[in-house]
Amino acid sequence: MKFESPIVRRKSKKIWVGDVAVGGDAPIAVQSMTNTDTLDVDATVAQINELQTAGADIVRVSIPSLEAAESFKLIKLKTSIPLVADIHFDYKIALKVAEYGVDCLRINPGNIGKEERIKAVIDCAKKYNIPIRIGVNAGSLEKDIQRKYGEPTPDALVESAMRHVEILRRYDFDNFKVSLKASDVFMTVAAYRIIADQIEQPIHLGITEAGGLRAGAVKSSVGLGMLLMDGIGDTIRVSLAANPVEEIKVGFDILKSLRIRAKGINFIACPSCSRQNFDVVQTMNDLEERLENVTTALDVAIIGCVVNGPGEAREVDLGLTGGSPNNLLYLDGKPHHKVNNDNLVDELEKSIREQVRLKEIEQEKLIVKS
Ligand code: SF4
Known part of the structure; x- marks a missing residue:
């Protein structure tokens, strides 16, 4: 006789990343990120297809330049899984990939800059009806928040995220999800627990820069496991310094262990x-x-x-x-x-x-x- 799962999922608003639902009653989506050079369209398409075959629901692709946005245009045409564009520093890249059919924009509040730029990304996301992921990372918090807290803390991560949530709310944009990642398990877990009560949008879980295959899988399992047991988390990414296909396998193994989602x-x-x-x-x-x-x-x-x-x-x-x-x-x-x-x-x-x-x-x- 198996135990019934004691997990009661936090109620969240459902959003759509392409044709994949995230949040609400949707299954917890498993995602990974390519580590090819985005300018190498063939290699990136091949890796996206490998990830899809391994069971990925969503794949994130780093778009470091406007040139990479042009490659993304081709990558999008040659793949069928929902793609998230990972954007740092230059908001104009977000505007470009939105035009090229991206399914979600991940922006890092710590480095995207002034409010007008975020407003431009919001307008564009509204126009193309695509969600935004506010992706806060302990390693790249805004300078004033770093000064205020002295070092990354759970409250600092939450303050960074909420500052941007407020901007999205002010512009009447609720089609977003949030991640708050640190490489420290305790900090990450504490930060997610705080923000889980402050927003109704889906939460993207991850322990960032978790390490190599074995140690990273263990660290991610411990951190994500604690949060998933609390019912927190609508999509997960296990970050490993390894073949990204391993991230998908470990992600599903975590969900399988908690009998949240069965596969294979x-x-x-x-x-x-x-x-x-x-x-x-x-x-x-x-x-x-x-x-x-x-x-x-x-x-x-x-x-x-x-x-x-x-x-x-x-x-x-x-x-x-x-x-x-x-x-x-x-x-x-x-x-x-x-x-x-x-x-x-x-x-x-x-x-x-x-x-x-x-x-x-x-x-x-x-x-x-x-
Ligand atoms: S470890 Fe396996 S082989 Fe050894 S006693 Fe237990 S069930 Fe038997």
Whole structure:
């Protein structure tokens, strides 16, 4: 018996980034950002497509210059996923990419400059009906806020964001979302908790510059996990100094862990010990690699022996319990057939793909009925 999720999501206004809803009752969107040179249109398009294949809902692209805005025009034409333009310093870039069909404008209040410039971006966002993300970052707060607080603090991050929220409100613009990122988990979590009560718009979560693949994934999981448990967060980006496809995988793993959003195989596996009846670690590595392309949600348990195997297998769609001389495969919680260690991974892959196929048929039937 699984616990019901205790998470009650904060109520937020729904906005649209292209055809992806963010906030309200929409699923928490997972996003990443390209790290190619935006001037290299082919490389950027290829990476956007890889991210889309990995399951990304939204992709952000850095537009550092007006020349890059021209590349963006081509990139937008050659891709189909909603794209957010990341803009710093020069508001005119925002006006350009809006004309070229961008789905959201991310501006950094700390460096976009005077109110007239923000007003120009707002007018443009209204004209093209696109949302704005106010993206505050602890590393680039406005100078006067830095002076006031001495160093980045949760209140400083919130003050920076709210200053710009007020400008948007003054110009009657409510089609926005907000992020408040710091590389420190406590600061980030505290800042998001404060702003969650001050706005009704969606919140974009992230721990910025979290680090490399392993440490960054852990830091992001801890920080985002605390906020998601509070019901805060409508879209997430895991920032890793790694291939951005990993950001999408980790993002979904975080949501899967909290049973917020299911995608692909949710593996439950024991760490293995001398009781194991097959090589659990190698089997897991092989299965993860082979089944990476599965997007249908399925719970699979791979357990090395009977100590915990039957108990776990009973709770999942497909479970394997190590045994001697044979392992036992469970389907839908019931013992189904014996599998020996020869060709174990091939057998498991075949059975898992069959379960996925049956689940997809079930889901299609449900869609037809509704
Ligand atoms: S389930 Fe069995 S093999 Fe796996 S760690 Fe526990 S005792 Fe060891």
